[in-house]
Amino acid sequence: MANKKKDHREEAVELLKQDAKRILQLIKVQMDNLTLPQCPAYEEVLDTQMYGLSREINFxxxxxxxxxxxxxxxISALEKELSTLHELSMSKK
Structure with missing residues (x-):
């Protein structure tokens, strides 16, 4: 039984990491092609995605x-990556 729980734990961690990576990729695409970081649509997408991930982590x-x-x-690692991405985007402008 302990081995099964470990498998579920590893799977949960991997799925959460994949979701964090997906959020980062979504924001990269949005910043590259669609909107500026100051845009309300950008902020809405980011807030919604981060909230969803936080709920998954809580669960x-x-x-x-x-x-x-x-x-x-x-969450902290993703926030740092997003902050770096935002800074890079702003320095290009």
Whole structure:
């Protein structure tokens, strides 16, 4: 049973990382092709995606699939990547 829980845990972590990567890619595409970071549509997409990921992390944490600190680290890493992306975008303008 412990091995099965470990498999679920690893799968949950991998899925959350994939979702974080998908959000980053979505924002990259949006910044490259569609809108500026100051645009309300950009902010709406970013806020919605980050909220969704935070809810997924909360759910996985409540199920005991990931540790709360691991979820916080995932969000923090994504926020840092998005901040770097935003800074690069602004320096191009």
């Amino acid at each position: 996985a944490t409540r199920l005991g699939l990931i540790e709360p600190e691991e979820g916080k680290n995932l």
